[in-house]
Amino acid sequence: MKRILFILIIVLTLVGCNNKTTSNKRFNVVALNGPTGIGFVNMMEEDKHNFTLLSNTDEVVAGVVKGDFEIASIPANLASTLYNKNQDVSVVAINTLGVLYVVENGNTINSIEDLKGRTILSTGKGATPEYSLNYILEKAGIINDVTVEFKSEHSELTALLSQGKADIAVLPQPFVTTALEKNNNLRVALDLNEEWEKLSNNNMITGVLIVKNSIIENNKEDLDKFLEDYQNSINLSNNNIEQTAKLTEKYDILPENIAIKAIPECNIVYINNDEMKNLLTEYYNVLVEQNPKSIGGALPDEKFYYKN
Secondary structure (H helix, E strand, O other), X not given: OHHHHHHHHHHHHHHHHHHOOHHHOOOEEEEEOOHHHHHHHHHHOOOOOEEEEEOOHHHHHHHHHHOOOOEEEEEHHHHHHHHHXXXXXXXXXXXXXXXXXXXXXOXXXXXXXXXXXXXXXXXXXXXXXXXXHHHHHHHHOOHHHOEEEEOOOHHHHHHHHHOOOXXXXXXXXXXXXXXXXXXXXXXXXXXXXXXXXXXXXXXOEEEXXXXXXXHHHHOHHHHHHHHHHHHHHHHHHHHOHHHHXXXXXXXXXXOHHHHHHHXXXXXXXXXXXXXXXXXXXXXXXXXXXXXXHHHOOOOOOHHHEXXX
């Protein structure tokens, strides 16, 4: 009898220990293989969570919808779209501001108007690049005079530019820096972030971090610790560029020598709470005026915005 009681005590003790491990929960996190990936690398090095880096926005969104990922970094407009399609998600932080540029193989583009009658290659169909470019072209009155052809991945478009097989392209950092390093004939012709700000009087927002609401409801303490670590990782990315560049190469995002040049241009930030809500509301107002479908048909309501 004493032996049975002794075994029972041990079992209950082990169960109690297991119940105390919620603070060590490992989240399944996904980001695009670009600025948002760079923002995560210092956190990835700590190996507390399961990180996945993907090259295609559609893959990221599909993974969120299927439930493969609990936390995801996605284009800002798609966060609203998912919410409006009754996906159980909230936005927790802005992590990337404007990173879009027109890159030219030549010297003929010096203003938005110079794009009239030209063909532009771009990535990001259905995401920030498409809608941001459309907004700028529409305001310039030339949207019907410009042909935009979309490629599925940044790396594919970067290769076309680097090989001289594309004349004009819209690319985000850090892929702009990669292309410029590989082809001396390329130049940054236009900063679309500046063009956006001139037209809208607010920030272009490229990326945000979203989280499944089940995590907020059941693991808020763990989530807040994750967000604290993430903010520290972003701060390190911006303030210790050499260390971050080494990790960027380690995790197959960018070679170290290119990352050192690209990171300062990637506009990686951590903006949360009321400032996040205000900036996103301004940004979504511009998009919904141009094309309601770009954010899923309507402005998201208060429940969309997480506050910690």
